[in-house]
Amino acid sequence: MTTVTTTTTPAAPAPAGPADGEERQVRRRRRLSPGRRLPAARMLGPVLVLLLWAAASAAGLLDPGAIPAPWTVLETGARLWTEGTLADDILTSLRRAGTGFALGLTAGIVLALAAGLSRAGEALIDGSVQLNRAVPTLGLIPLFILWLGIGETFKVAIIAIVVYIPIYLNTHAALSGIDHRFVELAEVQGLSRPAFVRQVVVPGALPGFFVGLRLGVTGSWLGLVVLEQINATSGLGYMMFQAQNYGQTDVILVGLVVYGVFGLVSDTLVRLIERRVLSWRRTLSS
C-alpha cells in the first residue's frame, strides 16, 4: 500500500494527462440531474416483467389456473374479440369513462375558474368542494344508486366526481397562487381584466392544471373499475366479474390488460399534450 500525499504527482502512468503536476485538466462536475433519457426507456421495466412471466410459464413454474401463460391470455383476447363481446365491452367501458371524464373535466375547470377569479365564486364554491373532497367519492355510490337508479347515469356521475376534484383542487391552487409580481406587472402594463386572465393567470395556472388532469385521468379509470365490478350488466368489469364466477383467470387477465392499455395510452396522451403546451418549462426531465 502506498500513501499518496497531495503534493506528489500520481505515480500511476497517466497516458492522457500532461506530465506537469501544476496543470490539472478540468473535468466536468458530476451532473446531478439524471441526464438524457434513453429512447423508450419507460417500456424497459414492463418488457422485463413480461419476459419473466413468459419464461416462468414455459418452465411450468406457474399454476396455469392461477396465472395463465401470456400466450393463453392473448389467445383468449383474440377469441373474445372475434366473438364480438370484447369489442362491445370495451366500447361500453370507454363511453362510461369518457363521458364521466369529460363532465368532470368541464366541471373542474369551470368551478376552478369561478372560484379562482372572483371572491364571490370562491366564497360559494371553494368550501363546498373542500367538503365534497372530505367524503370519499366511492362512498357516495349507495346514495347515487337510490337517486339516479342503477343505470349509466349514476356511474357517469360518480366518475365525474372522482375526476373533477383533483382537477379543481390543483387548478384552483394554481390560479390563486399566481405570483404577485406578475399581477403588479399586468396592472402597470394596463392590461384589461380579460386580457390579464388570458395572458397571465391562465398560462401561469397551466402547470397546476396538468397535475390535476393527470390525477383526474387516473381517477376516471379507478372509478370505472370499481363501478363496473360492483354492479354492471355490461362492460369490461362485468366481463371480469363473470369470469371470476366461472374461474376463468385468462379472461380476467384480458380485462386487466385492456385496463392497463387504457391507462397507459391516456397518460401518454396527457403527457404529450403537457409537453407541447408547457414547452417553455425547463425541468430536470427535459
Place this chain on the structure above:
Amino acid sequence: MAPHAEQLTRPAVRLRGLTRSFAGRTVLDGIDLDLPAGQFTALLGHSGSGKSTLLRAVAGIDHGVAGGGTLTAPERVSVVFQDSRLLPWRRVLPNVLLGAAGGDAEERGRAALAEVGLGGRERAWPSELSGGEAQRAALARSLVREPELLLADEPFGALDALTRIRMHGLLRRLWERHRPCVLLVTHDVDEAIVLADRVLVLDRGRIGLDLAIDRPHPRSYRDPLLGEYRERLLTALGVTEDPA
C-alpha cells in the same frame, strides 16, 4: 404665454402632501414634489426610507396602503422593476408586447428590442436570456408604451458592475431619444450622479435634498467635478467619510 411653452413647463408629476404609512408607522410624511415633463430625476435614500413606497404610489399600484395627499401623473406610465419580470411562458417579443395595443404594436416591439440591442432575440424564451439581457428586454417593454413617465425601481440592482455601466449608457441614450420624465430609484450615489439631471434624497419621509446636477452628458465616472455632488449627497445621506 405660448401654449407650447406652457406644455413644456407643466409638471408631469405633481405631489402635494403625499403621505403613506404601514401599520401606523409613517413612511412618507407629506411630500411636495413636481417633476417636469422630460426631466431625468434620481431618487436616493437609505434602505427602508420609502423610495419604493413613493414610486409605487406614483405608479398607482400601492393598493390598500394607508395615506393621503394629492397626486397627478400622466396617462402613459411605464415601470421597470428590479427583476425583469418577463412572463416565463411567453417568448421575448410577446413579452415586450404585453399590454401594447394597436396594429403597429409588433413593429414597435421589434424596434424597441433592436434599440436595446436585442434584435434577433425575439423568439428566445426569457429563461434563455442573461440577467442583463432580460433587463434590457424589460426596458424594451417599457418603451413600447411610449411612456410620458418612466418609473424605475433599482432597475440595475441585480446586475454586475460592468453590465450596469453599459445599462447606464443605454438608459441615458433611450431617454435622450424618447424624452420621458424619468424617476429612477437607486441606492447608488454614482449611478444617480452620472445619469440624472436632478437628484432627490428621501429622508425621514420627506425630500431632504433636491440637487440639480449641472454637468454635460455623457458623464464620466472619473469626472472630478462630480466629486463635489457626491460629497453633498453622501452628507445628506449621513455617510461620513472617515477612514479611521
